[in-house]
Amino acid sequence: MKSNCVVKQEDNFSGTTKRPRRNRNNAVIRSMVAETQLSAEALVFPLFVTMQKASSAIPSMPGIFRFSKEDLLHEIESCLSVGLKSFVLFPAIEESLKDNKGSYGLKANNFYVECIHEIRSRFPEAFLISDVALDPYSSDGHDGLVEDGIILNDATVKLLADMALLHAQAGVDMIGPSDMMDGRVAAIRKKLDSSGYHHTGIISYTAKYASAYYGPFRDALESAPRFGDKKTYQMNPANRREAIREALLDEEEGADVLMVKPALCYLDVIHELRQHSTLPIAAYNVSGEYAMLKAAAANGWIDYHRAMPEMLLAIKRAGADIILTYFAKEFCSLSSTQ
Numbered sequence: 001m002k003s004n005c006v007v008k009q010e011d012n013f014s015g016t017t018k019r020p021r022r023n024r025n026n027a028v029i030r031s032m033v034a035e036t037q038l039s040a041e042a043l044v045f046p047l048f049v050t051m052q053k054a055s056s057a058i059p060s061m062p063g064i065f066r067f068s069k070e071d072l073l074h075e076i077e078s079c080l081s082v083g084l085k086s087f088v089l090f091p092a093i094e095e096s097l098k099d100n101k102g103s104y105g106l107k108a109n110n111f112y113v114e115c116i117h118e119i120r121s122r123f124p125e126a127f128l129i130s131d132v133a134l135d136p137y138s139s140d141g142h143d144g145l146v147e148d149g150i151i152l153n154d155a156t157v158k159l160l161a162d163m164a165l166l167h168a169q170a171g172v173d174m175i176g177p178s179d180m181m182d183g184r185v186a187a188i189r190k191k192l193d194s195s196g197y198h199h200t201g202i203i204s205y206t207a208k209y210a211s212a213y214y215g216p217f218r219d220a221l222e223s224a225p226r227f228g229d230k231k232t233y234q235m236n237p238a239n240r241r242e243a244i245r246e247a248l249l250d251e252e253e254g255a256d257v258l259m260v261k262p263a264l265c266y267l268d269v270i271h272e273l274r275q276h277s278t279l280p281i282a283a284y285n286v287s288g289e290y291a292m293l294k295a296a297a298a299n300g301w302i303d304y305h306r307a308m309p310e311m312l313l314a315i316k317r318a319g320a321d322i323i324l325t326y327f328a329k330e331f332c333s334l335s336s337t338q
Contacts, residue, residue: 045088168197175202183253243273262289267314309331
């Protein structure tokens with residue numbers, strides 16, 4: 001019986017027996033020797049939940065929605081059906097509930113905490129990561145307390161630790177401090193441990209850059225800063241060595257996972273952290289990166305179903321063990337049908 005894998009014989013004009021193309025002859029061998037594997041287990045799906053009774057589309061993020069609580073539960077159920085089990089939850093808070101201290105985020109029965117409770121009750125198999133920062137709840141739109149135009153570090157850290165405990169009590173598996181305040185990982189770890197939540201992990205936004213790629217996310221939550229920018233606490237895009245310093249500090253303070261955000265423009269930073277830490281490395285494939293690929297595909301400039309997995313593979317290949325991405329459900333849906 002003839003093999004389907006036969007390659008046309010050619011004269012060996014090159015004079016060499018070293019032919020890397022032998023390992024690319026067909027789909028089976030290409031898959032067998034693939035150095036980087038991407039699966040649903042590596043992906044985390046960011047979800048937006050709104051206090052409104054009706055869900056709404058986010059124009060700058062085609063295919064992504066602010067879900068009402070009920071629709072959020074349906075979405076999680078749908079994700080679980082295609083093998084996607086990990087989620088990070090972001091709240092869209094009504095403007096009337098925001099103040100300059102982010103007080104609503106520290107109320108024991110706030111909307112976000114109630115959502116976590118309900119998800120945990122309905123879907124015990126889901127892995128939940130919470131967002132810990134003041135910006136969704138702050139009338140200033142900053143991740144920390146503001147006094148005379150200055151972002152206060154230590155006073156903010158105390159509030160973040162209190163917020164983290166509320167989320168742990170509600171049932172999250174992992175706390176995601178996204179604020180970039182100094183010392184917040186240690187404060188959160190101490191607060192959780194002293195309250196009996198030794199099992200609750202911390203995925204630290206270790207190297208979160210002051211990036212131009214967050215625009216659609218801020219549209220989704222209406223959480224853009226009301227003045228200035230976030231450059232006094234988020235990292236300078238010019239810096240790579242500083243990310244190593246942040247990583248070593250977070251590891252020492254008790255982080256369980258280190259994260260780089262954004263992903264695509266910071267593949268070198270992902271790789272650098274992979275070389276300097278034995279902790280799992282996460283990368284956040286952010287809203288602007290998602291929006292660019294969607295826009296290019298909508299205009300017919302790119303093959304979306306090839307480009308999307310390629311983008312995720314690049315992040316994985318750079319050294320990320322975990323990828324937070326708005327492509328997660330689509331990737332898993334495509335994979336489940338192949």
